[in-house]
């Protein structure tokens with residue numbers, strides 16, 4: 001007799017907007033729930049006015065909308081406390097959480113409170129012949145893919161944004177929403193005094209990304225890349241090497257420990273192509289690489305490669321784009 005059943009997707013919202021990772025988790029969650037022969041639930045915590053029926057349209061059999069003003073701010077303690085109480089009561093066998101900044105912070109707290117395992121940053125999930133959930137994630141700096149089976153229940157996994165396709169939206173799918181109140185709405189452990197927003201910059205949504213690596217000599221040289229990005233209507237990305245060097249903020253980092261991007265065009269400038277960088281950009285539709293070393297691994301992934309000095313190539317690209325305006 002199973003004590004737990006159902007796949008639960010924890011949908012994320014930020015200041016009233018449902019994060020798209022939620023729809024991706026529903027897409028994968030549907031597949032997993034069908035294999036397990038169990039229902040797909042979604043839990044969302046938020047204030048008034050969320051478009052929660054979208055979670056039904058994109059795959060959830062049943063949506064639990066925990067509605068309370070206290071969830072208007074990303075108060076981790078309150079989210080964690082309420083999610084744990086919900087899971088204890090609902091008893092899902094699998095819980096999927098987005099590996100966003102918020103999800104990465106909440107998931108370990110939830111797993112620890114439930115005394116269960118957590119597989120972080122999964123890149124794939126499947127159900128084996130014995131009905132076990134197998135969680136796949138890169139390990140040892142991306143050199144192996146670990147297949148992990150959690151022996152404790154519920155099995156909790158965080159999944160990176162842009163890893164799966166969104167659940168197919170179908171407005172004919174029946175709406176089944178249960179509104180709940182918060183179990184706990186008062187946070188006496190900590191208080192959010194002020195919220196800082198790092199502009200509206202979100203590299204994961206960019207159609208064009210121009211990324212810069214250790215091929216640049218100094219921070220000021222980023223200016224020419226900013227000009228190129230402006231002309232192309234894109235976003236500026238970076239390898240970890242120049243983020244670590246303090247040339248640019250971590251919101252720009254592409255890769256295994258940065259953001260995963262899927263733009264139409266990705267231009268890698270002075271980036272060698274380490275596996276940890278490739279992990280974040282290999283899904284781009286068109287990859288252009290500029291590197292002075294013809295044996296740089298980035299060329300193995302590039303659709304178009306320029307062997308040369310970026311200090312010569314980038315100004316020429318800028319000039320050509322200006323001439324074509």
Ligand SMILES: Cc1cc2nc3c(=O)[nH]c(=O)nc-3n(C[C@H](O)[C@H](O)[C@H](O)COP(=O)(O)OP(=O)(O)OC[C@H]3O[C@@H](n4cnc5c(N)ncnc54)[C@H](O)[C@@H]3O)c2cc1C
Pocket residue numbers: 141212213214215216238239240241242253254255256257258259269270271272273274275276277280290291292293296308309310311
């Ligand atoms: C656990 C872990 C997580 C990591 N996560 C990430 C991550 O998320 N993202 C990431 O990027 N890295 C990550 N790294 C680091 C990664 O392993 C590499 O060290 C990093 O990607 C190297 O950055 P780079 O290509 O800019 O620098 P380098 O490897 O030093 O390459 C610089 C390149 O520039 C070229 N070059 C030099 N001068 C010029 C010029 N004038 N014109 C043209 N080309 C030139 C060189 O030929 C060279 O190929 C991670 C590492 C670990 C261990």
